[in-house]
């Protein structure tokens with residue numbers, strides 16, 4: 001313990017349940033409070049929410065929540081949409097290794113996929129966007145970069161329809177390993193992990 005006097009906690013500004021992050025000097029000022037708030041929050045995870053882990057060029061991993069737009073159980077692939085230029089897109093450009101974790105608290109289940117992440121092409125990205133609910137679809141359309149050159153009103157650029165989503169990119173994580181985990185009564189759990197057999201759609205059990 002250091003000899004300096006503990007500083008009195010500053011009042012953190014919270015309005016309508018939202019924290020004034022710009023006024024914070026340190027994350028320590030709110031993490032405990034947010035954790036406390038979460039302890040009584042029973043709202044379900046959004047449908048399709050998964051934790052995506054990427055790794056930057058120095059080997060530093062980072063994680064964030066994204067929505068899985070497509071899960072292909074047969075090929076062991078999950079796809080998601082994001083904005084070009086986010087930290088995850090920079091990470092993926094530097095290191096293609098990634099992982100995704102689904103957690104379904106009500107059933108007490110997790111699915112962990114580890115593998116290789118790659119950008120989808122424009123057509124595949126558009127197909128994901130078309131599958132979005134209408135409101136999200138409009139949001140994805142707004143992801144178009146502002147600097148895009150404008151054609152004269154009513155004239156499609158280059159004679160072609162403009163892309164459905166400019167700044168929105170689809171990515172696919174192709175698993176090389178999948179683990180299924182399920183809780184059991186009294187705090188126990190069972191897990192089983194498989195690795196992909198070569199570049200096939202067959203899986204070999206590891207544990």
Ligand SMILES: Cc1cc2nc3c(=O)[nH]c(=O)nc-3n(C[C@H](O)[C@H](O)[C@H](O)COP(=O)(O)O)c2cc1C
Pocket residue numbers: 046049064065066067068080081082083086087088089
């Ligand atoms: C429930 C939930 C769903 C989210 N879904 C997405 C998503 O599908 N795509 C996305 O880019 N960001 C999504 N986000 C925001 C990301 O967690 C993240 O903050 C943002 O993409 C910036 O990530 P970066 O660390 O790669 O810059 C979601 C956040 C939450 C809480």
